[in-house]
Amino acid sequence: MSYSIPTSVRWSQLNAKQQQNLLQRPVLTTDTRLQAAVADILATVRCQGDEAVQAYSQAFDGMPSRLLTITADLSAGLNAQVKKAIDTAYANIRRFHQQQQPSNIQVETSPGVQCQLNYTPFESVGLYIPGGSAVLPSTVLMLGVPAQLAGCQQVLLATPPNRHGDVSPAVAYAAQKCGIQQVLLAGGAQAIAAFAYGTESVPAVHKIFGPGNAYVTAAKQQVSQQFGGPAFDMPAGPSELLVVADSSAEPDFIAADLLSQAEHGPDSQVLCVSPSRSLLQAVEKALQQQVTSLPRHDIALQALSQSRLIETDSLAQAYAISQNYAPEHLSVQVAPEREAEALQHLTRAGSIFVGHYTPESGGDYATGTNHVLPTYGFAKNYSSLGLLDFYRRFTVQRISPQGLAELGGTIQCLAQLEGLEAHARAVSLRLQSERFRTDSTLTGVSS
Numbered sequence: 001m002s003y004s005i006p007t008s009v010r011w012s013q014l015n016a017k018q019q020q021n022l023l024q025r026p027v028l029t030t031d032t033r034l035q036a037a038v039a040d041i042l043a044t045v046r047c048q049g050d051e052a053v054q055a056y057s058q059a060f061d062g063m064p065s066r067l068l069t070i071t072a073d074l075s076a077g078l079n080a081q082v083k084k085a086i087d088t089a090y091a092n093i094r095r096f097h098q099q100q101q102p103s104n105i106q107v108e109t110s111p112g113v114q115c116q117l118n119y120t121p122f123e124s125v126g127l128y129i130p131g132g133s134a135v136l137p138s139t140v141l142m143l144g145v146p147a148q149l150a151g152c153q154q155v156l157l158a159t160p161p162n163r164h165g166d167v168s169p170a171v172a173y174a175a176q177k178c179g180i181q182q183v184l185l186a187g188g189a190q191a192i193a194a195f196a197y198g199t200e201s202v203p204a205v206h207k208i209f210g211p212g213n214a215y216v217t218a219a220k221q222q223v224s225q226q227f228g229g230p231a232f233d234m235p236a237g238p239s240e241l242l243v244v245a246d247s248s249a250e251p252d253f254i255a256a257d258l259l260s261q262a263e264h265g266p267d268s269q270v271l272c273v274s275p276s277r278s279l280l281q282a283v284e285k286a287l288q289q290q291v292t293s294l295p296r297h298d299i300a301l302q303a304l305s306q307s308r309l310i311e312t313d314s315l316a317q318a319y320a321i322s323q324n325y326a327p328e329h330l331s332v333q334v335a336p337e338r339e340a341e342a343l344q345h346l347t348r349a350g351s352i353f354v355g356h357y358t359p360e361s362g363g364d365y366a367t368g369t370n371h372v373l374p375t376y377g378f379a380k381n382y383s384s385l386g387l388l389d390f391y392r393r394f395t396v397q398r399i400s401p402q403g404l405a406e407l408g409g410t411i412q413c414l415a416q417l418e419g420l421e422a423h424a425r426a427v428s429l430r431l432q433s434e435r436f437r438t439d440s441t442l443t444g445v446s447s
């Protein structure tokens with residue numbers, strides 16, 4: 001089958017329906033057959049535990065799942081250069097996430113009324129590392145570093161087995177750096193089910209993290225909607241990149257970035273939006289030249305066939321399209337003097353890459369930002385992954401006798417307004433109590 005490189009289309013010449021179609025994502029997790037297949041896998045694992053996880057792994061990945069303890073032997077063969085690259089990426093990701101440490105706050109909202117906001121790490125988390133189409137040790141770092149920094153006690157990793165039926169040495173090395181001790185060699189919805197419900201060998205977790213294909217994303221969404229189910233990070237599926245460019249941009253750089261996300265999977269989608277027709281034509285040509293020499297050109301070409309080059313009337317229109325699409329990755333390739341203004345308009349994206357020397361792959365691996373990002377347009381309502389996602393947040397309050405004497409009237413008034421007399425009495429009973437009289441005399445409250 002032959003796939004085509006996109007040619008540019010003029011946005012203002014399309015009607016509303018055509019514009020909407022142009023920005024449609026190729027794979028949707030709402031597909032009813034996919035949702036039903038995932039529901040079936042989840043229900044079976046819930047009933048049959050390890051046996052079902054093993055059977056699904058055999059069916060989809062050609063071998064039964066197993067739980068492995070991570071030891072230094074697993075990464076023994078890894079060469080020094082790769083270890084050094086993983087070490088550097090680890091250090092940068094750690095540096096950026098370390099600065100995100102939340103601090104508890106305490107506020108006296110009115111005299112004698114103390115309110116706290118406290119953070120505590122999730123005790124048990126499940127990290128999913130995709131493995132169907134590529135082995136991704138970088139994703140181990142993106143999930144493992146914040147879990148380690150937050151101090152989650154039990155961190156379990158799941159990933160499909162590699163070609164040799166094993167965990168890849170680079171994944172094992174990255175996991176070890178993050179202090180992860182166990183890996184479940186299983187992928188897809190069955191791995192998510194094991195995290196959500198627990199099995200004989202896998203403990204259930206409080207929150208599930210990690211990107212994945214449509215099966216993984218649908219499974220995360222379904223288990224989290226079930227009563228008592230775990231939380232999940234975000235819908236993070238097939239990779240996306242939207243480039244906003246003006247005539248100052250370098251077409252070869254843009255094409256290279258577009259291909260970097262197109263090569264992830266046939267369901268990836270990349271877009272370049274620009275008011276410059278000649279730039280778009282040059283990008284198209286550069287895509288044609290560069291794609292053929294890529295080892296994964298088949299995959300990239302499939303992704304390109306559902307990708308877009310869009311000519312706009314102005315940069316402002318390009319910003320509006322980007323805001324509407326809400327891409328996972330957004331690259332801003334405009335003249336340096338326009339960057340600040342562009343960033344004021346561009347707020348709906350998982351992660352933004354600014355400037356001619358900022359390849360998108362920088363954020364995928366080593367700048368320090370997190371590459372686990374919302375896709376499918378969910379950048380409108382979900383955020384990029386950060387350290388805070390690994391914490392549970394709760395509040396604490398304490399009211400002194402003086403505080404209750406002052407705030408009690410407000411509480412009672414609002415309770416009565418809502419017709420909730422028991423709420424009001426919880427205050428009046430205290431204020432009229434012997435204990436209150438004694439305590440307020442001791443603390444000098446005047447009634």
Ligand SMILES: NC(=O)c1ccc[n+]([C@@H]2O[C@H](COP(=O)([O-])OP(=O)(O)OC[C@H]3O[C@@H](n4cnc5c(N)ncnc54)[C@H](O)[C@@H]3O)[C@@H](O)[C@H]2O)c1
Nearest residue numbers: 060130131132133187188211212213236238239264372373
């Ligand atoms: N958004 C992000 O932050 C981010 C980061 C890295 C990767 N990604 C994306 O994650 C995705 C990874 O997908 P992948 O497929 O390579 O790996 P994956 O690990 O997500 O999926 C592989 C698993 O899917 C299951 N599966 C395959 N076919 C199935 C079927 N017919 N029925 C039921 N289950 C089936 C198998 O169990 C297999 O183990 C890519 O689209 C990539 O672009 C996203």
Ligand SMILES: N[C@H](CO)Cc1c[nH]c[nH+]1
Nearest residue numbers: 136138139239240364371
């Ligand atoms: N671009 C991917 C997120 O969409 C992350 C990744 C991992 N390895 C390379 N890239």
Ligand SMILES: [Zn+2]
Nearest residue numbers: 239260261364
């Ligand atoms: Zn990538």
